[in-house]
Amino acid sequence: MLDNLMGIEKQNKNIKATLRDVARVAGVSSTTVSRVLNDKPNVSDAIKDKVQSAIENLGYSPSPTARALNTGRTYTVGALVPTLDNAIFARFLDALEKRLTFHNLNLVISTTDEDPKTEVQNAIDLLNMGAEALIVSGEIRHPDFDQLISRNRIPVIITSYFTSNSPYPSIGYNNAQISKIALNHLFDRGHNSIAVIHGPTKHNDRTRERLKGIQEDKRFSSITYHEADISIGSGCAAARLIIRQKGRPSAIFCLSDVLALGVMFELSRKSISIPDEIAIMGFDNLSWSAHTNPPLSTIELSVASMGIKVADELNQRLNKNKPIQSQALEGQLIIRHST
Amino acid sequence: MLDNLMGIEKQNKNIKATLRDVARVAGVSSTTVSRVLNDKPNVSDAIKDKVQSAIENLGYSPSPTARALNTGRTYTVGALVPTLDNAIFARFLDALEKRLTFHNLNLVISTTDEDPKTEVQNAIDLLNMGAEALIVSGEIRHPDFDQLISRNRIPVIITSYFTSNSPYPSIGYNNAQISKIALNHLFDRGHNSIAVIHGPTKHNDRTRERLKGIQEDKRFSSITYHEADISIGSGCAAARLIIRQKGRPSAIFCLSDVLALGVMFELSRKSISIPDEIAIMGFDNLSWSAHTNPPLSTIELSVASMGIKVADELNQRLNKNKPIQSQALEGQLIIRHST
DNA sequence: CAAGATATTGGAACCGGTTCCATATGTCAA
DNA sequence: TTGACATATGGAACCGGTTCCAATATCTTG
Numbered sequence: 051m052l053d054n055l056m057g058i059e060k061q062n063k064n065i066k067a068t069l070r071d072v073a074r075v076a077g078v079s080s081t082t083v084s085r086v087l088n089d090k091p092n093v094s095d096a097i098k099d100k101v102q103s104a105i106e107n108l109g110y111s112p113s114p115t116a117r118a119l120n121t122g123r124t125y126t127v128g129a130l131v132p133t134l135d136n137a138i139f140a141r142f143l144d145a146l147e148k149r150l151t152f153h154n155l156n157l158v159i160s161t162t163d164e165d166p167k168t169e170v171q172n173a174i175d176l177l178n179m180g181a182e183a184l185i186v187s188g189e190i191r192h193p194d195f196d197q198l199i200s201r202n203r204i205p206v207i208i209t210s211y212f213t214s215n216s217p218y219p220s221i222g223y224n225n226a227q228i229s230k231i232a233l234n235h236l237f238d239r240g241h242n243s244i245a246v247i248h249g250p251t252k253h254n255d256r257t258r259e260r261l262k263g264i265q266e267d268k269r270f271s272s273i274t275y276h277e278a279d280i281s282i283g284s285g286c287a288a289a290r291l292i293i294r295q296k297g298r299p300s301a302i303f304c305l306s307d308v309l310a311l312g313v314m315f316e317l318s319r320k321s322i323s324i325p326d327e328i329a330i331m332g333f334d335n336l337s338w339s340a341h342t343n344p345p346l347s348t349i350e351l352s353v354a355s356m357g358i359k360v361a362d363e364l365n366q367r368l369n370k371n372k373p374i375q376s377q378a379l380e381g382q383l384i385i386r387h388s389t
Numbered sequence: 390m391l392d393n394l395m396g397i398e399k400q401n402k403n404i405k406a407t408l409r410d411v412a413r414v415a416g417v418s419s420t421t422v423s424r425v426l427n428d429k430p431n432v433s434d435a436i437k438d439k440v441q442s443a444i445e446n447l448g449y450s451p452s453p454t455a456r457a458l459n460t461g462r463t464y465t466v467g468a469l470v471p472t473l474d475n476a477i478f479a480r481f482l483d484a485l486e487k488r489l490t491f492h493n494l495n496l497v498i499s500t501t502d503e504d505p506k507t508e509v510q511n512a513i514d515l516l517n518m519g520a521e522a523l524i525v526s527g528e529i530r531h532p533d534f535d536q537l538i539s540r541n542r543i544p545v546i547i548t549s550y551f552t553s554n555s556p557y558p559s560i561g562y563n564n565a566q567i568s569k570i571a572l573n574h575l576f577d578r579g580h581n582s583i584a585v586i587h588g589p590t591k592h593n594d595r596t597r598e599r600l601k602g603i604q605e606d607k608r609f610s611s612i613t614y615h616e617a618d619i620s621i622g623s624g625c626a627a628a629r630l631i632i633r634q635k636g637r638p639s640a641i642f643c644l645s646d647v648l649a650l651g652v653m654f655e656l657s658r659k660s661i662s663i664p665d666e667i668a669i670m671g672f673d674n675l676s677w678s679a680h681t682n683p684p685l686s687t688i689e690l691s692v693a694s695m696g697i698k699v700a701d702e703l704n705q706r707l708n709k710n711k712p713i714q715s716q717a718l719e720g721q722l723i724i725r726h727s728t
Numbered sequence: 729c730a731a732g733a734t735a736t737t738g739g740a741a742c743c744g745g746t747t748c749c750a751t752a753t754g755t756c757a758a
Numbered sequence: 759t760t761g762a763c764a765t766a767t768g769g770a771a772c773c774g775g776t777t778c779c780a781a782t783a784t785c786t787t788g
Contacts, residue, residue: 070745080744080768082767084745085766092766113744113745114463114517118745119745119774121773122773124454137474140474158495159496159498161490308677311680343657420738421736436736455773455774459774459775459777
């Protein structure tokens with residue numbers, strides 16, 4: 051019977067039923083089916099039932115793309131992040147995704163490894179798949195980016211990094227100021243000569259800002275800088291260099307807890323006591339940082355709440371058409387026993 | 390001039406130019422514009438130029454949704470994972486996303502916290518936004534799920550978990566067998582009485598399978614089981630219980646490196662030497678596991694290569710229409726100094 | 729130079745929903 | 759009984775691309 055109504059070919063070719071098929075089987079117009087599908091008023095119960103059972107019989111489910119074409123909405127936002135394989139970004143995205151889902155928005159993630167070309171290419175891909183907004187990590191300086199955005203008239207939101215000098219709103223940290231908080235703490239503890247271990251600065255605004263904040267502080271008699279990949283092994287290696295240098299510093303400020311962990315392992319191997327001989331300060335407050343030996347003093351960036359704020363602003367913008375508000379978030383000093 | 394051609398309203402209302410606008414401005418048909426956009430043959434260079442500059446002038450960019458409606462493709466796959474805030478899943482997704490991008494596919498991530506209802510609801514959302522395939526973590530037992538899939542006729546792939554008893558293909562680990570590898574190692578080292586610390590088993594196939602593998606092993610005189618949340622603090626707490634129990638085990642097998650790390654911290658605080666007094670075996674081989682003191686023996690699940698394999702199969706299925714091949718992946722025993 | 733092959737170009741249908749607007753039916757007060 | 763108005767329902771255009779197929783122009787080749 052269905053065969054007759056739908057045409058045998060359709061059954062055989064295993065083609066999905068369309069709204070018009072449902073209309074035909076139910077003996078109503080497509081307008082009515084659409085009304086039933088979207089719970090619109092002015093449909094009698096009798097017809098509603100007929101349509102429902104036609105839907106049931108045909109195993110019909112509406113086409114998301116056709117819907118998107120009409121409504122102009124995909125309910126999708128894209129996020130460009132350096133990597134997922136980093137606790138900080140993962141924590142941010144986890145909170146972001148949950149909150150976006152709460153607002154009926156979907157998250158497409160695209161990783162860039164901090165490479166500007168990949169960043170722009172992935173931004174293009176995200177727009178091509180219908181993203182309604184873009185979340186980026188730090189400013190994107192590639193010249194094509196701005197043009198891409200203005201062509202597509204799409205909201206952009208900068209995260210992890212707060213700036214008031216960008217055409218785009220930002221929700222993130224004033225990284226320079228936050229590293230000063232750590233420096234104040236070290237200074238208060240009487241440290242005068244310190245070493246800083248940081249991740250790659252190339253294409254990384256966050257790290258550069260943190261370093262800028264440190265460089266602006268003139269109170270210390272000596273600050274040495276050490277660039278390392280964000281890995282425990284690199285932290286170990288950097289620590290080896292630092293403890294060998296003449297005029298060994300009394301404190302090491304690691305711009306990532308991962309590096310700090312490496313340093314602690316290395317110092318422990320060398321039986322250098324923390325914080326008596328060398329104090330260690332981290333950055334990120336990863337989940338294990340409270341459990342190291344001694345527990346690591348660090349800086350907490352509440353990236354989960356950043357995720358929530360970003361999702362909320364996107365919801366305002368996309369679902370209520372209100373402009374996005376920039377927000378500068380605070381870092382919090384967490385004093386434990388490594389300093 | 391553009392005003393005249395496009396109609397002043399369009400300019401004022403700031404409406405995006407469409408392909409037909411481009412056609413009008415360039416003085417050609419929409420077919421031709423489409424040809425130019427898609428690099429199709431049989432367009433003269435002169436016309437190609439005219440179209441290109443019309444596109445430029447109007448700041449035109451094609452509508453992804455209209456395209457999707459025609460081609461029937463969204464180039465999007467959805468992944469349902471328990472959480473992003475877990476190194477193992479993050480590492481998997483990082484590799485998966487990169488490889489999918491390589492295959493011209495986009496990844497939408499949806500987190501479920503292992504809750505079956507959320508899982509199904511999010512699956513619905515993913516399909517509603519146009520996902521062409523679904524990646525799930527372990528089997529989904531909610532009754533609505535199978536119906537949803539058959540209605541939408543969408544490929545599903547089970548990951549992290551290998552099974553041959555599912556209607557869906559799976560690419561993952563035989564968790565039961567892998568925990569046996571660890572047990573063999575402990576047995577070979579002469580351990581006879583062991584404690585097992587594992588994460589929540591509710592709704593978690595992976596953990597249950599790992600436990601099943603352990604329970605099938607009858608060689609040990611005593612095995613005690615301790616459930617804990619996957620966190621360092623819970624690992625510490627579980628360790629406290631275990632070292633207090635009568636007939637203290639000679640080895641602790643943690644079904645997650647995170648738990649193992651907590652145990653090591655606790656034992657270190659209690660000055661219990663590893664592995665002499667108690668041996669520790671982990672599971673996951675997280676990045677810091679090689680750097681603990683002593684370095685942690687563990688099991689490596691190459692989740693990054695799992696991500697690549699999943700992406701490759703999806704590419705075969707979606708872009709070449711070949712069936713998905715199930716694959717059982719091997720875990721690798723990594724012997725360091727904690728056992 | 730004519731006939732046939734090949735390269736260009738456009739008209740119009742189509743993808744699968746949504747929505748504007750017209751029509752039909754029903755209700756109630758005057 | 760009739761006019762005014764609310765409720766149900768359908769016809770057809772529309773969203774913005776893609777593509778089938780027909781029409782025209784250009785190029786070969788005998």
